[in-house]
Amino acid sequence: DAGVIQSPRHEVTEMGQEVTLRCKPISGHDYLFWYRQTMMRGLELLIYFNNNVPIDDSGMPEDRFSAKMPNASFSTLKIQPSEPRDSAVYFCASSFFDEQFFGPGTRLTVL
Amino acid sequence: KNEVEQSPQNLTAQEEEFITINCSYSVGISALHWLQQHPGGGIVSLFMLSSGKKKHGRLIATINIQEKHSSLHITASHPRDSAVYICAVRFGYGGSQGNLIFGKGTKLSVKP
Numbered sequence: 740d741a742g743v744i745q746s747p748r749h750e751v752t753e754m755g756q757e758v759t760l761r762c763k764p765i766s767g768h769d770y771l772f773w774y775r776q777t778m779m780r781g782l783e784l785l786i787y788f789n790n791n792v793p794i795d796d797s798g799m800p801e802d803r804f805s806a807k808m809p810n811a812s813f814s815t816l817k818i819q820p821s822e823p824r825d826s827a828v829y830f831c832a833s834s835f836f837d838e839q840f841f842g843p844g845t846r847l848t849v850l
Numbered sequence: 851k852n853e854v855e856q857s858p859q860n861l862t863a864q865e866e867e868f869i870t871i872n873c874s875y876s877v878g879i880s881a882l883h884w885l886q887q888h889p890g891g892g893i894v895s896l897f898m899l900s901s902g903k904k905k906h907g908r909l910i911a912t913i914n915i916q917e918k919h920s921s922l923h924i925t926a927s928h929p930r931d932s933a934v935y936i937c938a939v940r941f942g943y944g945g946s947q948g949n950l951i952f953g954k955g956t957k958l959s960v961k962p
Contacts, residue, residue, distance in 0.1 A: 772950075782936065782952040795949060830893060837881060841893040 743842035745831050751848045757819040760845045763812055764833030772839065773806055773816050774830040782830075788814065821849045856937050856953035863960050869924040871956045873937030876918070883950070884911050884922050885936040893936075896922070927960045934958070 744763040752758055764771050772787040786796040791808045799806070803822070808814040818825055826849050832839040853876045863869050873882070884896040897904050897911040899920065904911050908927075913920040924931055937953040 781954045782938070784950050784952075828891065832893075837883075837898045838895050839883070840895065841885075844891055844893075846891075 743831055743833055743840055745829075745842035745845050747845060748843060749846050749848075751850065752821055753850050754822055755820045756849075757817065758821045758825075758847060758849075760816040760829050760831075760847070762814045762816070762831030762842060764814070764831070765835075765840055766812065768833035768835045768840070769811075770834045770839075771808060771814050772832040772834075773814070774832065775827045776830060776844075777827045785816070785829075818847075821847075823849045825849050854937055854939055854951050854953040856935075856956050858956060859954065860957045861959070863927050863958070865928060865960055865962050867927050867960075869927050869931075869958065869960075871922045871935050871937075871958070873920045873922070873939075873953055874918060875939050875941075875951075877941055878915075879918075879939045879941050881940045882913055882920050883938040883940075884920075885938060887934040887936060887955070889933065896935075924958075929960045929962050932959050 743765055746761045750758060769790050773785040774782050775785055776782045783798055785798045786806045787794055788808045791811055804818055806816045826847055828844045828846050830844045831842045855874045857872045882899045885893050886896050887893045896909060899911055899913045908925045910923040922935055934955040934957050936955045938950045940950055
């Protein structure tokens with residue numbers, strides 16, 4: 740398996756634009772997690788899914804953030820409209836039992 | 851408030867030194883994870899613990915549930931161990947895999 744795949748790896752956009760981050764989990768994993776990492780706050784859980792169903796989205800910072808998992812092999816995290824304070828590295832991870840496997844991350848810069 | 855505290859924040863060691871990184875948490879947990887983040891940014895899960903001790907190669911992780919404390923040890927450290935080590939806990943008992951709370955990380959630099 741290729742591991743967790745994220746795209747794009749880097750995204751630079753202007754304030755106000757819509758940003759969509761994509762994740763393909765490891766086949767057979769039933770949990771999918773979206774994390775955000777910044778220098779100030781470290782790693783934070785944004786939302787996670789179990790069997791494609793959102794379980795806990797309490798970490799999603801605002802209504803500008805939304806996440807979907809239409810099927811077991813794909814998830815998106817959308818920011819609309821984006822703001823400079825959204826600049827961070829966004830990680831997707833998947834798991835079957837407790838060990839989580841992380842994707843390489845998407846580095847988002849909002850100008 | 852559920853908190854995770856790591857120490858030290860930064861650690862510089864000479865090659866072959868024995869290294870210990872500490873993690874303390876505030877309330878009962880169901881699981882504790884140790885993660886490694888390489889300078890390039892990739893994150894790898896090293897251990898998941900709910901009790902006792904686990905060993906993998908030169909890495910050893912221990913947890914003391916009563917003292918709410920975990921340690922990550924690296925024996926015979928090597929420059930390739932240079933990375934940020936992150937402790938993460940799942941508070942409460944049972945439940946789902948989510949709700950991980952992360953420490954701020956310990957940046958380790960091993961000099962040759």
